[in-house]
Amino acid sequence: MVTSEDYTSEDPIAWCPGCGNFSILKALKKALVDIQQQPHELVIVSGIGQAPKTPHYLRCNCFNGLHGRTLPVATGIKLANHHLTVMALGGDGDGYGEGGNHFIHAMRRNINLTYLVHNNQVYGLTKGQASPTSEYGFVTKTTPRGAISPACNPLLLAIASDCSFVARGFAGEIDHLANLIKEGIGHKGFALIDILQPCVSFNRVNTFKWYSDRIYKIDADCPYDAEDRLNAFKKAQEWGDKIPIGVFYRYQRPTLEEQIPAIADQPLVAQRTHPQRFLELLEAFR
């Protein structure tokens, strides 16, 4: 029986008081306990930023690597041992800026990972510069006249990149977010969960109240067909007065690791090499 206690870390938390990350951590922990995920069979790979500190505040395997490079590391881990539950986690700068190329290709591969992006529309660790998801006109020290490029829409990008599970959560809706994380882990394939997260120190526009006033659950009033890709494109463009959260798009296709014969029987880590077996290759050179 996995309890919340099994996920308790001794590492003291270094986030600002009131940070949206606290709620995301709570939702993540709840999801992991709910699905009875063993901590030693879980690896969380994170990048650099405030969000990537998250796995230190859980007791589980953690690889806190480079800014933007979470997905390739997570891909390597999953391919080496696909019996592990592998999650990747980072912020909007990490995932949609520095790691943009990896983001597109990890979705294309459909490797079975769950990717949480703590999206606060601003750089926190480096103290308040514009991020790829900062809104047009967002004023920061590096954009004193306001951001002159529009915000990137990660959900549209994901749906276009054949991501097989595309969702958005909100740090203020902990139970809803925990459910999305559970669904994401349960999904066979690459699952993106973009999480709207207020930054209390550097984003005075998109505050907790700003989000709370706009958020609504995608299937609250009428049923929503997440397998309809065109509809998903339409829904993912909603932003402004009303912001939907929930699963936007979901479909099944073979995962990367399912298609690799080398690991059909057992993961790479369980396999032993016998050098003498390679002598047979030498015949071709004679």
Next chain:
Amino acid sequence: MDISIRIGGEAGQGIQSISSIIAKTFVRHDFYVFINQDFASRIRGGHNFDQVRISTAPVHAVAGKVHILIALDKETLSQDVDCLEETGIMIFDGEEIGFKSENPNHFSIPFARIAAEAGKSKIMINSVATGAAVALMDFDLQPVLDGLQEQFQQKGPETVKNNQKSATAGFEYVQQHLKDKPRFKVPPAKSARQKMLLTGSQAMALGAMASGLKFYSGYPMSPATAIMEFVSTHADQYNIIVEQAEDEIAAINMVIGANFAGARAMTATSGGGFCLMVEALSLAGMTETPAVIIVAQRPGPSTGLPTRTEQADLNFVMHAGHGDFPRAILAPGRPEQAVHLLAKAFNLADKYQTPVIVLGDQHFNDAYFTVDELALESIRIDRGHILTAPDLPSPREYKRYAAGDSGISPRILPGQTRAVVYADSDEHTVEGHITESADVRSQMVRKRMQKLEGLRREIDPPEIYPFDPAGLVLLGWGSTYGAIKEAVDMLNQNKMAAQMIHYSELFPFNPRHVAIAALAKSKIIAVENNFSGQFADFFSHATGLTIDQKILKYDGRPFTSREIVDRIKNEI
């Protein structure tokens, strides 16, 4: 006997089909063959050549002059005619390329006409030329016919027959029309089929696979791509995963992820791709994750000469990455070393939990070498200190970066015990959590750098040949092995006492590996394929010895032994 044949022509004309049949023929009959591939960065056209050297003694380098030049196009006549020995002979199809020569050594053979008559198609000119070249050497035709049978078997009996008829016709044409034969004395065929012909890339790939490579990720880049292709070809047979990454940054990060999870993983690239990998190189150093990276050098800076050779990335790989962290750098000079050093690279990477770089270059990676054996069965796999569940009665007490005498902390593999592991690119505590502590920081730097001393003890001495001290010492590393060794032989035959010191394990450097006092009395000549003599400076700094002369070459082409000897005579 030591004969060289150069086949010149445009890309796409089938230069390699001629060189490979000739090479296979002789290797199977117990000769040593070395093929140097010289090609431009294009798929069709341009000027390319293969130079096949056939000898009764081991050869690891290009010969300066050739005995037979097969010109498949007009360009070859002008570009390559100077490489002919005085008695060397050039064959070409004068009818096709519109060239006439009064020179008795220039021998026109109507390749195209013979191919159309005997082989029913002009495509067969390569087989005609192959047959003609073998006749010039007065060697048996049958092994060539056997080689063609094997090469074209899959295309059906008709193709085999047409190629064999073409080769026979080319062979007979030379026998009937060429006066003063045989031109070259080749010992009679001795069917042995023991020796192997393979490229440096193939040897590296084989060494890695037999050493337990389970995961390869890379992004195609000349001259490293052949490694990825070889591993891919055999991946399903040996349960290896090959993932073509979106860029080199992804490739090395995937390799680090796979190694962290416990699978031996490697990537290969060239200088430009390695530039992109450098941030992750120091990630491997900081998180203490094993990683093996092959850097097959080509001339830079930037895109440089993509299909040519240079040894100018030594300084780069030695210093790449921000911060202090340990690494090892190895550089094979022949295929046997490549196999041995790849095995060593994986063992060192696992044991010391740090990156190991293996340097190749276009010359080494693309050249074909003949070897008597590759002792794959003697490879020993040492995964280093990895704890398993029985080693951890109290899983919560496991500390990833626990200090030890050697700086090496035992690893666990995620999921293989009930403990959890925290690895961090930030400076971290023994538990692996982020820290700002000045004391912990200092301890961690010392712990990591302590591993460098362990690595230093693992490095083997250079190859010294011959053993007796000499007035001249030729110092080199990596792919210049064959040319330097041969140059030393030539110098000794010319009564200039010379010795080779060849390094294939470059870093960390151990100055005790050479007799410094004795060497101080010799004239040390560094031979390197770069502009600045990168290893020479490093060696000089590490040993305190003065490099008396540098013989450097940075035109993108490999050294020949003749060239080294001539430059020693002229410049020194």
